[in-house]
Amino acid sequence: MSNTDQTLANLLQEDRRFEPPAELAAHANLTAEAYDRAAADREGFWAAQAERITWAEPFTQVLDWSNPPFAKWYVGGKLNAAYNCVDRHVEAGRGDKVAIHFVGEPVGDTRSITYAELQDLVSQAANALTDLGVEAGDRVAIYMPMIPEAVVTMLACARIGAPHTVVFGGFSSDALASRLEDCQAKVVVTADGGYRRGAASALKPAVDEARTKAETLGHTVEKVLVVRRTGQDLGENGWDDAVDVWWHDAVDSASTQHTPEAFDAEHPLYVMYTSGTTGKPKGILHTTGGYLVGCSYTHWAVFDLKDDDVYWCTADIGWVTGHSYIVYGPLANGVTQVLYEGTPDSPERGRWWDVIEQHGVTIFYTAPTAIRSFMKQGREIPDARDLSSLRLLGSVGEPINPEAYVWYRHVIGGDRTPVVDTWWQTETGSIMISPLPGVTAGKPGSAMIPIPGVAADVVDEEGTPVPNGSGGYLVLTEPWPSMLRTIWGDDERFKETYWARFAKQGYYFAGDGAKKDSDGDLWVLGRVDDVMNVSGHRLSTTEIESALVSHPKVAEAAVVGAKDEDTGQAVCAFVILRESALDSGASDGGDDIVAELRKHVRKEIGPIATPRQIMVVPELPKTRSGKIMRRLLRDVAENREIGDVTTLADSSVMDLISSGLSGGKGDE
Numbered sequence: 001m002s003n004t005d006q007t008l009a010n011l012l013q014e015d016r017r018f019e020p021p022a023e024l025a026a027h028a029n030l031t032a033e034a035y036d037r038a039a040a041d042r043e044g045f046w047a048a049q050a051e052r053i054t055w056a057e058p059f060t061q062v063l064d065w066s067n068p069p070f071a072k073w074y075v076g077g078k079l080n081a082a083y084n085c086v087d088r089h090v091e092a093g094r095g096d097k098v099a100i101h102f103v104g105e106p107v108g109d110t111r112s113i114t115y116a117e118l119q120d121l122v123s124q125a126a127n128a129l130t131d132l133g134v135e136a137g138d139r140v141a142i143y144m145p146m147i148p149e150a151v152v153t154m155l156a157c158a159r160i161g162a163p164h165t166v167v168f169g170g171f172s173s174d175a176l177a178s179r180l181e182d183c184q185a186k187v188v189v190t191a192d193g194g195y196r197r198g199a200a201s202a203l204k205p206a207v208d209e210a211r212t213k214a215e216t217l218g219h220t221v222e223k224v225l226v227v228r229r230t231g232q233d234l235g236e237n238g239w240d241d242a243v244d245v246w247w248h249d250a251v252d253s254a255s256t257q258h259t260p261e262a263f264d265a266e267h268p269l270y271v272m273y274t275s276g277t278t279g280k281p282k283g284i285l286h287t288t289g290g291y292l293v294g295c296s297y298t299h300w301a302v303f304d305l306k307d308d309d310v311y312w313c314t315a316d317i318g319w320v321t322g323h324s325y326i327v328y329g330p331l332a333n334g335v336t337q338v339l340y341e342g343t344p345d346s347p348e349r350g351r352w353w354d355v356i357e358q359h360g361v362t363i364f365y366t367a368p369t370a371i372r373s374f375m376k377q378g379r380e381i382p383d384a385r386d387l388s389s390l391r392l393l394g395s396v397g398e399p400i401n402p403e404a405y406v407w408y409r410h411v412i413g414g415d416r417t418p419v420v421d422t423w424w425q426t427e428t429g430s431i432m433i434s435p436l437p438g439v440t441a442g443k444p445g446s447a448m449i450p451i452p453g454v455a456a457d458v459v460d461e462e463g464t465p466v467p468n469g470s471g472g473y474l475v476l477t478e479p480w481p482s483m484l485r486t487i488w489g490d491d492e493r494f495k496e497t498y499w500a501r502f503a504k505q506g507y508y509f510a511g512d513g514a515k516k517d518s519d520g521d522l523w524v525l526g527r528v529d530d531v532m533n534v535s536g537h538r539l540s541t542t543e544i545e546s547a548l549v550s551h552p553k554v555a556e557a558a559v560v561g562a563k564d565e566d567t568g569q570a571v572c573a574f575v576i577l578r579e580s581a582l583d584s585g586a587s588d589g590g591d592d593i594v595a596e597l598r599k600h601v602r603k604e605i606g607p608i609a610t611p612r613q614i615m616v617v618p619e620l621p622k623t624r625s626g627k628i629m630r631r632l633l634r635d636v637a638e639n640r641e642i643g644d645v646t647t648l649a650d651s652s653v654m655d656l657i658s659s660g661l662s663g664g665k666g667d668e
Ligand code: PRX
Pocket: 274, 320, 321, 395, 396, 397, 398, 399, 400, 421, 422, 423, 424, 425, 426, 427, 447, 510, 511, 512, 524, 525, 526, 527, 533, 536, 537, 538
């Protein structure tokens, strides 16, 4: 039995069940009938969900799927996403409702923003961006800490029809530069820095570097709009009057009056870069109408949202979760939410629980990796806080192991709260597979079944659905409103990556493996391609390999994701050094070269991509056709007995690798 099968067998013995609380079930937004209703008339169901949104012009057709895989949803409809997230709530008399309780990392640095105030801020930012020359269709890059201005900027872009591309603030200037170039961003919005782990952490210098690099790639960024967040020194050459503009100069003085224009339902809303199986990140394109319907509907249904809820999603706006479940879904639904700038343990370990207690958070959405780290710290920390306001917990980003699920429910949720394990992707735009909290008896570790309106299955190599009790590839079998429309500038790659694998059936292949248990419920097992999932963040093995081989001392590199107790998976790299490096004494893979390479990856991509281990090896295991056998390297990285080596070109390679490892491990 392979390791995966063994894990699965253990998982499938899970017989704990958690019924929905009676009170929640009695008033649930969505009940069991929705499954049948949606299956009977999927397009009719999605047409009904579209009523959650205010359309400036109604659509005439729900779905145009005449040219698959290029979908058009809500054809002919016109809307403005920012109007839907802000203005309409004010018009409905809810302007005094708090939209955002901002909690800065420095204790006491808080700010509450009502919908009426948000409307003013977004209008001002929209006017300021227009003054900087941004027009509908122009791309705006956002490289910011988790501060209200980040949300305001996203909405301001949506308001003027300028697709945004938010780049995670933890990414390096190189990663930022390649994204600026790929989407040809006209303007970058950033901050001097943000607060992380008790200190001001600079952002603006990385934008300056990225701008210079983009220039060498032939792309000119015209303006950089800078929020003063930390007040830190920008350095001697840290300001260019011809390009840089302070937010407090441009935005604060702008008019609070701005009329939102209605855009076509298929107008591009944003591009979000994510790792794929090649070195070049993919710009996932989401458009306006379908995306907004998908986010609004799922946020309302999966979190059973009520008007008096206080919602908190801990994701960063640099990831899709921040887009769909901080900005577009929650704000379209007129929610009150917490926005927190910092890390969970700053200034001390109970910070998140303090925020929940202080703001009376009722719905909390986070990632398994965070839950596991809290488990390690011990329950005394959350136990010392009053978490009784919580009524629903969510999990996203990676498979949640049953123990973490049960701990989350028990310790954080006081055994009252359902846990919704939500499966989705940057590409899907919104939640696809999840329990419904008022309907489903939760099973720790299973994301259960597709939500009403979504059709998913697990299929074998041929695309035939597997029977209950078997595993295979996770596919989405019908189009859905918030689906990606293409990869920015690369329709061919879009078709090839997602639609070619099961072209005959017309299925979208998600890249994940999954199993159906004996009840037909789904267990997502993780990626089956060369994508890793580290702390719920997607990284491509090839991207890190490219970063490694760009170092002058590295001849060849292979990267695998190895199981990690804390981060789900961790980056493990195997490198072959160049002769010249060997001559200079790096042959033993000593600490120096390992430290140097780790630093190099951090600089090229960002800290999240830093390998946990770098092993200097004399050879890499390859098939006769030269393909690296990552499976065998994964065995080494996970300290397992090495599997079948019969397809190796040179079967002694694994002995060489294993015997040489004692001096080559680079653990920190
Ligand atoms: O492997 C799956 C995993 O995260 C991948 C998507 O990553 P990304 O596009 O960065 O989006 C993360 C936030 C939606 C998926 O292909 N994944 C996400 N949620 C789950 C999950 N794996 C298991 N269970 C989940 N709930």
